[in-house]
Amino acid sequence: MKKAYNYILRNKAGLNRNAKFLFLLPGLLGITIFIFVPFGDVVIRSFHTSLTGEFVGLNNYKNLFQNTAFRLAVHNTIRFIMVCLPLLLLISLLLAVMINGAPKWEKYKDMYLLPMAIPAATIVLVWKMLFEKQGFLNKTMETHIDFMGTEYAFWILVGSYLWKNIGFTLVLWLAGLKNISREILEAAKVDGATGIQSFFCVTLPNLKGSMYTIVVISLLNSFKSFREVFLVSGAYPQEDIYLLQHIFNNWFTNLDFDKMSVGSVLSALFIGSLCMLLQKLWNGEVE
Amino acid sequence: MMYRKKKGIVGRIFRVLQFIIVVGLGILLCMPVLILVFGSIVDEIEWSGRIAPLIMDTVEYIEWKWIPDYPTLVNFRDLLFFTPQFFTLFWNSITIVLLILLGQMLVGLPGAWSLAVYNFRGKKVLFSLYVILMILPFQVTMLSKYLVLSKIHLLNTHWAVILPAVFSTFPVFLFYRSFCGISKEVLEAARMDGANEWRIFTQMGLPLARGGIFAALILDFLEGLNMMEEPMAFLNDKSLWPLSLYLPEISIKQAGMACAASVITLIVSFFVFAMFKDYLEMGIISSALNAKSGI
Numbered sequence: 001m002k003k004a005y006n007y008i009l010r011n012k013a014g015l016n017r018n019a020k021f022l023f024l025l026p027g028l029l030g031i032t033i034f035i036f037v038p039f040g041d042v043v044i045r046s047f048h049t050s051l052t053g054e055f056v057g058l059n060n061y062k063n064l065f066q067n068t069a070f071r072l073a074v075h076n077t078i079r080f081i082m083v084c085l086p087l088l089l090l091i092s093l094l095l096a097v098m099i100n101g102a103p104k105w106e107k108y109k110d111m112y113l114l115p116m117a118i119p120a121a122t123i124v125l126v127w128k129m130l131f132e133k134q135g136f137l138n139k140t141m142e143t144h145i146d147f148m149g150t151e152y153a154f155w156i157l158v159g160s161y162l163w164k165n166i167g168f169t170l171v172l173w174l175a176g177l178k179n180i181s182r183e184i185l186e187a188a189k190v191d192g193a194t195g196i197q198s199f200f201c202v203t204l205p206n207l208k209g210s211m212y213t214i215v216v217i218s219l220l221n222s223f224k225s226f227r228e229v230f231l232v233s234g235a236y237p238q239e240d241i242y243l244l245q246h247i248f249n250n251w252f253t254n255l256d257f258d259k260m261s262v263g264s265v266l267s268a269l270f271i272g273s274l275c276m277l278l279q280k281l282w283n284g285e286v287e
Numbered sequence: 288m289m290y291r292k293k294k295g296i297v298g299r300i301f302r303v304l305q306f307i308i309v310v311g312l313g314i315l316l317c318m319p320v321l322i323l324v325f326g327s328i329v330d331e332i333e334w335s336g337r338i339a340p341l342i343m344d345t346v347e348y349i350e351w352k353w354i355p356d357y358p359t360l361v362n363f364r365d366l367l368f369f370t371p372q373f374f375t376l377f378w379n380s381i382t383i384v385l386l387i388l389l390g391q392m393l394v395g396l397p398g399a400w401s402l403a404v405y406n407f408r409g410k411k412v413l414f415s416l417y418v419i420l421m422i423l424p425f426q427v428t429m430l431s432k433y434l435v436l437s438k439i440h441l442l443n444t445h446w447a448v449i450l451p452a453v454f455s456t457f458p459v460f461l462f463y464r465s466f467c468g469i470s471k472e473v474l475e476a477a478r479m480d481g482a483n484e485w486r487i488f489t490q491m492g493l494p495l496a497r498g499g500i501f502a503a504l505i506l507d508f509l510e511g512l513n514m515m516e517e518p519m520a521f522l523n524d525k526s527l528w529p530l531s532l533y534l535p536e537i538s539i540k541q542a543g544m545a546c547a548a549s550v551i552t553l554i555v556s557f558f559v560f561a562m563f564k565d566y567l568e569m570g571i572i573s574s575a576l577n578a579k580s581g582i
Contacts, residue, residue, distance in 0.1 A: 030453065041431070114557075216418075271422055
């Protein structure tokens with residue numbers, strides 16, 4: 001009897017000691033099953049042809065780099081991120097500073113958050129009414145431009161990204177602005193700094209921590225703008241907004257697993273190293 | 288605060304200008320929703336008159352009136368009572384989202400708890416890995432997920448959409464943040480009193496962090512209703528689709544119906560948004576703090 005009790009006790013202590021791993025286990029198990037193991041398979045596939053399963057070395061990689069559609073998609077995706085990220089950060093920062101200047105205005109930020117709650121699919125109809133040749137935008141300008149079929153499409157994409165994400169970023173900036181202690185700002189004022197000077201010399205440097213996080217989250221959300229584009233213009237949109245997500249999607253529907261596996265490996269490598277780089281940069285600056 | 292001290296004429300004009308920008312832009316951002324709401328109470332006949340230029344492809348423009356000639360709820364009636372497939376898809380959406388949330392709680396909460404409360408070797412590496420997995424767009428892991436799902440014969444079932452989402456690392460980060468706020472001393476005291484780790488988690492961790500957990504779930508709920516890529520890739524059978532995939536299928540010729548369907552879809556999100564927007568804000572902020580501590 002005593003022996004059995006001791007055994008249970010010992011086991012219990014063991015359970016407690018390993019609790020941290022037991023808690024982690026379900027999640028890790030799922031990630032292993034759904035991502036790690038199959039991704040290993042994808043890496044292996046990227047060195048073989050899917051047709052015969054023959055080992056072809058870097059051949060698939062070479063083919064992908066020569067693929068014009070892939071190049072176009074990479075170019076467009078990078079261009080999109082380079083344009084929309086700074087715009088988003090800047091506009092929402094300006095708004096945040098204005099709202100922060102008048103606490104009573106805080107209630108207006110709800111209007112900016114609303115687009116976030118709207119499913120992408122519900123907005124397709126409005127987009128069509130706005131941007132078709134006979135749409136409202138052309139009506140106000142009295143023109144007949146095919147916005148979704150010309151280079152304007154890119155800017156509509158940028159606009160819809162801003163529309164959706166401005167509230168999110170605004171809330172983040174506001175949180176950052178509120179974290180700056182009033183004493184520092186007062187001190188700057190006493191020292192004779194003008195509003196603009198104290199903004200650039202006190203407020204901005206203090207927002208650096210928030211800025212890093214905002215960049216990461218905005219980047220994450222920028223990949224989701226694909227939804228609106230896809231819903232409005234389908235699998236083959238105007239060539240300026242043919243994104244990496246489109247090409248992956250089309251490979252998938254065409255069962256082009258050779259290209260897809262190479263694309264997945266390259267994208268994962270790229271985003272992974274980008275994360276590491278940001279991490280290094282940020283850690284270096286703070287500590 | 289700092290701008291309020293001196294207020295000359297110039298300062299006041301500047302202030303009014305800022306007010307116009309803040310409120311004006313806000314209203315502009317809400318416009319698409321207003322168009323949908325006002326468009327949903329217009330019947331098909333009036334709509335077909337309005338969008339005739341679009342369908343005939345003439346040089347005239349679509350007509351828009353805020354107040355329709357004959358306001359009607361007929362679109363909602365048709366959709367709710369005479370379109371059974373709408374209901375199927377609506378419930379598909381709700382089932383999928385709720386099961387995902389449930390799964391994320393079962394899997395993500397303990398995982399986040401472990402990362403927030405304990406120290407162990409490799410924690411930093413694990414954390415970085417979770418961040419990367421969080422940022423990777425769906426398309427990059429699409430092939431991997433497809434290979435697994437086809438191997439375990441779950442393709443073209445709701446589980447194909449639910450299971451991978453359950454193991455998404457985004458909620459883990461949100462949960463993690465809410466657990467970080469709990470003081471370690473309190474937990475240590477409970478440990479001294481002989482509580483085991485499971486009890487500490489369920490009877491102290493969960494209740495103390497419930498605000499943050501709730502916030503994370505709100506954010507996830509909105510995310511889930513918006514889900515498109517996953518069902519598009521893994522569900523062939525249209526009767527399994529969530530609403531988010533059905534809406535684009537309605538042609539613009541049925542504009543009134545499409546507006547009504549959009550409004551009904553919107554209402555769920557809007558309701559959640561309006562009820563819990565403070566929580567949503569909290570969720571957003573914690574998502575940011577997370578990325579910071581994660582990297």
